[in-house]
Amino acid sequence: MFEEGGGETGSLTTLAVDYRAEAHAAAHLTNLLAVTTGNSESFTQASVPPRIAASLLASHSLRKLLPEVRLYCRRPVFDEDFGWKGPGYHESSRLLIHGPQIAPVVYEPEFEAGARALEGLPPRLAQLLREFAWRSDADHVNAVAALLTGLLCNHFVDEPHPIVVIDGNQSGIGKTLLGQIMGHVLDGIEPARISLAGEEELEKKLCSHIRGSRSCMIFLDNVRDRMVSEVIEQNALSPVLQFRVLGTSSFVERPNSYLWVVTSNTTKAASDVFTRGLPIRLSVEGDPKKRNFTGRPLAYAYEHRLEILGELAGMVHHWLLKGKPQGTHRHRCEYWASVIGGILGEAGLGALFLGNLDEAAAEMDEDLNQLRALAEYVLKNPQEKLIHWPKVVCDEPVSANSGPLGGPKDPADAVKGATRLGLPAGEWVPVFEKAGILTDKLGLAPSRSKATIVGQFFSKMVDRSVTVDAEPQQLTSTLRKHLGRSNKKLFFFEVRALKSPPVSETEEVSGNGDPDPGASGLADGPEEQLLGTPAPGGNPPDHELEWC
Amino acid sequence: MEPWNNVIPLSRSAARPVALEVQLGEYRRAFTEWTPDQGRVFQAFYAIDTETTEIDRENPQIVPALVLATACDETRGVLLSRNTLPAFLRIHHDSSLICHNAAFDLKVMQQVIGKGQDLYELVELGRVWDTLVLRRLLSLATQGHSARGDSTLAASVRDILGLELPKETEDEQGKAIRTGFGRYLGRPLSEIPFDSLSYAARDPLATWLLFWKLYAQIKAALRDSTQVWGYVNESWLADCIRRFGPLTHHVQL
Numbered sequence: 001m002f003e004e005g006g007g008e009t010g011s012l013t014t015l016a017v018d019y020r021a022e023a024h025a026a027a028h029l030t031n032l033l034a035v036t037t038g039n040s041e042s043f044t045q046a047s048v049p050p051r052i053a054a055s056l057l058a059s060h061s062l063r064k065l066l067p068e069v070r071l072y073c074r075r076p077v078f079d080e081d082f083g084w085k086g087p088g089y090h091e092s093s094r095l096l097i098h099g100p101q102i103a104p105v106v107y108e109p110e111f112e113a114g115a116r117a118l119e120g121l122p123p124r125l126a127q128l129l130r131e132f133a134w135r136s137d138a139d140h141v142n143a144v145a146a147l148l149t150g151l152l153c154n155h156f157v158d159e160p161h162p163i164v165v166i167d168g169n170q171s172g173i174g175k176t177l178l179g180q181i182m183g184h185v186l187d188g189i190e191p192a193r194i195s196l197a198g199e200e201e202l203e204k205k206l207c208s209h210i211r212g213s214r215s216c217m218i219f220l221d222n223v224r225d226r227m228v229s230e231v232i233e234q235n236a237l238s239p240v241l242q243f244r245v246l247g248t249s250s251f252v253e254r255p256n257s258y259l260w261v262v263t264s265n266t267t268k269a270a271s272d273v274f275t276r277g278l279p280i281r282l283s284v285e286g287d288p289k290k291r292n293f294t295g296r297p298l299a300y301a302y303e304h305r306l307e308i309l310g311e312l313a314g315m316v317h318h319w320l321l322k323g324k325p326q327g328t329h330r331h332r333c334e335y336w337a338s339v340i341g342g343i344l345g346e347a348g349l350g351a352l353f354l355g356n357l358d359e360a361a362a363e364m365d366e367d368l369n370q371l372r373a374l375a376e377y378v379l380k381n382p383q384e385k386l387i388h389w390p391k392v393v394c395d396e397p398v399s400a401n402s403g404p405l406g407g408p409k410d411p412a413d414a415v416k417g418a419t420r421l422g423l424p425a426g427e428w429v430p431v432f433e434k435a436g437i438l439t440d441k442l443g444l445a446p447s448r449s450k451a452t453i454v455g456q457f458f459s460k461m462v463d464r465s466v467t468v469d470a471e472p473q474q475l476t477s478t479l480r481k482h483l484g485r486s487n488k489k490l491f492f493f494e495v496r497a498l499k500s501p502p503v504s505e506t507e508e509v510s511g512n513g514d515p516d517p518g519a520s521g522l523a524d525g526p527e528e529q530l531l532g533t534p535a536p537g538g539n540p541p542d543h544e545l546e547w548c
Numbered sequence: 549m550e551p552w553n554n555v556i557p558l559s560r561s562a563a564r565p566v567a568l569e570v571q572l573g574e575y576r577r578a579f580t581e582w583t584p585d586q587g588r589v590f591q592a593f594y595a596i597d598t599e600t601t602e603i604d605r606e607n608p609q610i611v612p613a614l615v616l617a618t619a620c621d622e623t624r625g626v627l628l629s630r631n632t633l634p635a636f637l638r639i640h641h642d643s644s645l646i647c648h649n650a651a652f653d654l655k656v657m658q659q660v661i662g663k664g665q666d667l668y669e670l671v672e673l674g675r676v677w678d679t680l681v682l683r684r685l686l687s688l689a690t691q692g693h694s695a696r697g698d699s700t701l702a703a704s705v706r707d708i709l710g711l712e713l714p715k716e717t718e719d720e721q722g723k724a725i726r727t728g729f730g731r732y733l734g735r736p737l738s739e740i741p742f743d744s745l746s747y748a749a750r751d752p753l754a755t756w757l758l759f760w761k762l763y764a765q766i767k768a769a770l771r772d773s774t775q776v777w778g779y780v781n782e783s784w785l786a787d788c789i790r791r792f793g794p795l796t797h798h799v800q801l
Contacts, residue, residue, distance in 0.1 A: 081730035083602035084610070092723065103607045320601060320613040321659055323630045324734030547767055547786075547794045 001069065002028045003096070007087050010098035012072060014211060016057040018250040026053035070094035071154045071257060074187050074214055075309060076102045078152060082320055084313060095154075099188075102306050104313035109347050117348040122311035124304045128181065131293045132174055135281035138355035142280045143178065145340050145353055149278070150186040150259040151312050152339065153216060159335035160237035163260040165277040167267040167364060172288040175263040176221055177297060178280070182261060183217045184301040185308050191261075193221040202231045207243030210254045223264040228273070236260045237276055237333070271367040271460060275332045279360035319343040329354045362467070367457070370437050372466040375477035375493055377435035379468060386431070388421050388480070388494045422482060422490025425458055426451035458491050467498060474498040566627055566737045570749045573711040575757060579618065579625035579749045581737050584635040593677075594621045595646040595756035598656045599748045601730035614660045615729040616737060616745075620752045627745065629737050634661040645670060646759045648701045648751070650678035650801060674798050679704065679755055682762045685795035689769050705754045708761050713754050719743050766794050 002013045015025040030047040037044050056062060067089060071077070076086045079093035084104060087097045109120040118126075118137055125144065134140040146164045153161060164182075168175045176193075183191025192213055194205045209218060220232070235241055235256070242253045269277070284291055301308065319325070319342055327341015327350060337354065344353045361368055378386050429450045432438055441453050458479065465478040477493045484490040567580040582589065596619040600612035617628040619636075628636050637657065647653040654676065658667045670676045683704045687695035698707070705713045717725050725747045732740045770789075773779055792799045 081602065081728065082733065083727075083730055084604050084607065086606050092727070101606060104604075104610055106609065317610060317613075320733060321611065323613065326734070545763065547770055547789050 001072075002031075004031075006098065008098065008100045010087075011214075012096075012098075017211075017245060017252055019058045019060075019063075020248070020250055021050070021054040021057045025057055026050040029053050029056070067091070068094050069096045071255065072096045073099065073154070073216065074189075075099040076313070077154055078313075078316060080155070082316070082324070084317070100306055102309050102313065104317045105307070105310040107311065107314035107318045107347075109318070117352065120348050122314065124307045125311045127295070128185075128297060128300055128304070128308060131295060131297065132178060133282050133284045133291065135169075135283040136356055136359075138352045139279070139281045141344060141349045141352040142278055142354065142356065144349070145344060146182060146259070146261070146278060146280065147185060147308075147312055148315065148340055148343055149336065150182060150216065151309070152316065153257040153259055154255075155339065156333070156336045157255045157257050158239050160239070160256075160276075160333050161259075161336045162276050162278040162331065162333045163232070163236045163262055163273070165267055165269070165274075165279050165360075165364070166261065166263040167279060167281045167360070168263070168265050169281075169283045170288060171265055173282050173284045173291070174293070175265075175282055177293075178282070179217075179219050179221060179261045179263050181297055181301045182259065183215060183219060184298060185305055185312075186217060186259065187215045188302075188305055189214055191215045191217045191219040193219050196220055196223045196229060196232075199229060199231050202229060203243055204246055206231065206235070206241070207245060207252055210241055210243065210258070211245075211252050216257065217259045217261055220260070220262045223262055223267070228270060232260075232262075233272060233276075267364045268366050268369075269364055271365050274361060274365040278354075279356055279364065281356065281360060315343055315347055319346045322346050327353070331357075367461060368464065368466060370457070371461050371464060371479060372468060372477075374432070374435055374437050375466050375468050375479075375495075377437075378431065378493055379470065379475070379477070379495065381434075383431075385421055385423055386492050388492055390494060390496060422480075422484065422492040424451075424484070424488050424490055425455035428454050428458070428491060455489070458489075462491075566740075566745065568742060568746055568749065570625070570746050570753060572705075572713065572750055572753050572757070573709070575753060577620050577623075577625045577749070577753050579620070579627050579745075582619075582626035582628055582632055582636055584632060584639070588639050589624065589626060590619070590621045590640055590643055593644045593646060593759075594619050594640065595752040595759065596653065596657075597647065597748065597751040597755060598653045599729040599744075600656055601733055602727050611655055611659050613730075613733055614656050615733050616740065616748060617657065618748045618752045620749075620756055622756070625749055625752065627737055627749065630660055630734075633657065634665070637661060637667070638665060641665070641670075644675040644677060646677045646679065646755055648679045648704070648755045648758070650676050650681075671798075671801055674793060676801060677759060678797070678801050679758045679762060681797055681800045682759070682766065682795070683708065685797060685800065686762060686766055686769065689766075689795055701751060701754055701758070704758055708765070709754075709757055711754070711757075713750060717743070717747060770794065 002015050004011050004013065013024070013028055014022055015028060016022060026048045033048050034045045035048055035052065037046070069089075070093070073095065074097075076084060076097060076099060077095065079085050079090065079095060081093075083093075085093065085095050085097060086101050087099055089096050105122060107122055116137070118140055121129075121144065125147075129140060129143055132140075132143070134143075149156065149161050149164070166175045166178055180190060183189065192209060192215060194202070194209065196202060206218065209215075238256055240253055241256050241258070242251050244251050325342050325345065326338040327343075327345050329337045329341040329350075331337035331354060341350060341353050344350050362372075429442070432442060432454055438453060438457060442450050445453055458481070461479050462481045463478060465476050468475045468477055474497075476496045476498050478496075479491060480494045481489055481491050567578065569576060569578045571577075596617060598617045599615045601615065603612050604610050614630055614633070616630070617633050617636075619626050619628065626636070650671075654667050654671070661667070667676075679701075680699050683699045684694045684696070687693060687699075700715075702713045702715045705711050715726055719725050719728060719741060720743070725744050729744065729748075732744065737745070770785065773785065779785070793801070
């Protein structure tokens with residue numbers, strides 16, 4: 001790479017990829033070197049010939065002399081030890097930063113009694129996100145999580161970070177705007193929008209993006225229909241992005257410190273993609289044109305970028321001061337969830353972070369939707385081997401007769417028959433066909449492959465639950481597996497009535513999800529008692545020093 | 549082997565507290581992990597030092613996060629985690645602290661213990677001693693300059709005690725130990741390498757030794773002050789020390 005300038009206005013240009021000089025390399029090297037021909041009395045100077053540039057850039061020994069850049073960024077970042085690094089080259093962490101100096105804003109979240117935890121957000125950040133039509137508070141908090149992920153992206157390379165999925169219930173409600181805002185805050189520039197049109201085309205665009213763009217965001221805007229892409233699945237969570245340069249056999253390789261952002265309306269995605277996601281849902285009832293932003297969020301992001309970044313850095317710093325406590329949120333990107341969950345937890349937002357996952361999965365996860373359709377079909381067309389009704393459900397016995405859509409006549413029979421429960425994947429094929437599940441895959445497949453397709457679907461959905469509406473109540477159907485004769489895998493649904501927890505249980509949780517420490521008796525815990533213990537040893541120590 | 553490398557790991561397991569022995573010149577001290585059930589381990593005085601995440605020189609308003617603290621007196625040393633430091637300070641609230649650059653250590657420790665306990669009250673009571681301030685005041689009193697830029701702990705130990713306290717040591721990965729404590733933030737002491745722990749433990753030992761040497765030197769300087777212009781009498785000097793600290797230390801702090 002060739003560094004031009006430095007500080008806030010510096011930039012990098014690629015001189016060689018895989019030791020092969022780029023076409024413009026010689027021109028850039030002319031800034032450093034010139035070629036002289038002649039002797040001491042008469043000589044002529046010329047710019048570096050491309051062949052000499054190519055030889056220089058192919059030299060291993062020259063490369064060893066150059067400083068290594070592990071991460072290049074357009075704004076200050078936290079290094080691997082969470083030290084805040086400003087503009088310049090940082091040899092110890094091998095970070096090169098071209099960007100403005102940013103001061104983390106000291107952040108001390110304080111909540112008044114009864115206030116929503118979101119009211120404790122730093123002011124600029126709160127103002128930036130204030131007017132979006134969040135489906136729930138959890139979606140709002142996930143947007144903060146997305147910005148924090150972008151700020152800390154260099155920490156989530158070997159341990160992956162999720163794809164930010166911005167979903168809207170209709171068009172024109174601010175999904176793209178939210179993506180743009182993330183780009184403006186993180187990089188100070190408009191993020192290039194990449195369309196999801198064909199795998200090869202997508203790969204070319206991504207290659208070009210990581211080679212030349214100043215943006216640390218991969219912004220897949222307005223994905224229509226279904227979010228299905230092998231390129232995304234292969235790369236989004238990979239530690240290294242590697243793409244072949246068009247027309248050559250060389251590859252561009254970059255650490256995956258990019259924030260992947262996808263926007264879509266009523267998103268549908270396979271489980272594999274969805275479980276790698278951070279869902280942010282926007283929702284407007286009625287005509288979105290009637291709901292305008294009174295402020296100008298994009299202009300606000302541009303104008304207050306440094307302060308917003310300072311506030312985000314301040315949230316991270318506040319978490320550091322608390323000793324880096326880890327969150328306990330469950331996500332496929334485990335380390336990411338523990339870090340971001342920890343930061344948001346210290347900001348009082350831990351209870352909301354990822355709080356929309358189940359609800360979003362029920363809407364967006366295609367596989368889960370297929371499973372729900374299958375469960376509904378099975379409940380409407382009951383077969384003894386396909387459904388198991390556990391005897392006791394949520395402290396109340398649910399008899400087969402109380403099953404709204406049928407079931408064994410006597411629940412005792414169902415339990416007795418539990419050992420005979422389940423069918424192998426192959427015997428489920430007719431059920432799938434009648435229910436219209438996986439029709440696109442089963443329709444064209446030869447009959448032998450159909451069992452494999454159903455088996456593959458079941459293997460990834462085992463132990464996953466779906467909620468099925470069955471008037472007058474809701475049922476939870478969980479796909480279960482047990483081993484039959486010859487260790488054959490048999491699949492069936494376990495059905496339970498869904499029961500809401502009593503109101504008193506939910507009311508005990510305070511606004512930010514933290515239980516009242518006084519109520520739990522923590523204030524009188526062993527440490528407090530210990531701290532109150534008078535020092536052993538009797539007389540107070542003698543501090544007096546004799547100075548003269 | 550250099551004396552400062554003579555670090556003897558005494559114990560290391562998840563079940564037992566961490567223990568090690570450090571040496572500085574001829575002085576040795578055994579350090580063990582302090583737990584609240586040990587109660588008071590120091591009496592009137594102890595030296596304490598903090599290790600933190602990297603200091604952000606560009607943003608001095610940002611207090612770095614405490615990773616661990618180490619403390620010692622004449623006979624023993626203790627290793628303190630973030631979790632045990634508040635209880636330790638509470639139990640030793642009637643002892644005097646000795647730090648090198650107390651302004652920094654107090655700020656870091658106060659951040660951890662929170663609003664329930666005010667360390668700065670100890671400053672008001674004259675129970676915080678800063679060897680950096682004492683060293684500079686002594687230099688000003690005896691040499692006519694304040695040793696500005698030459699009063700780091702290592703420099704003070706070298707000049708006053710004649711001992712070497714290396715600060716540029718590296719860990720097994722070749723990274724500077726001094727600036728690398730941030731990577732252990734939030735981790736138990738048992739997960740911090742011995743090199744780093746012993747680096748941290750040497751500082752309070754050095755501070756402890758430095759303080760008592762400075763004490764002797766300042767005492768001698770004050771004794772000689774009877775010949776200095778402006779000296780009134782013994783009770784006047786005692787009153788000045790009571791009100792402002794020796795060589796005005798309390799006021800400076």
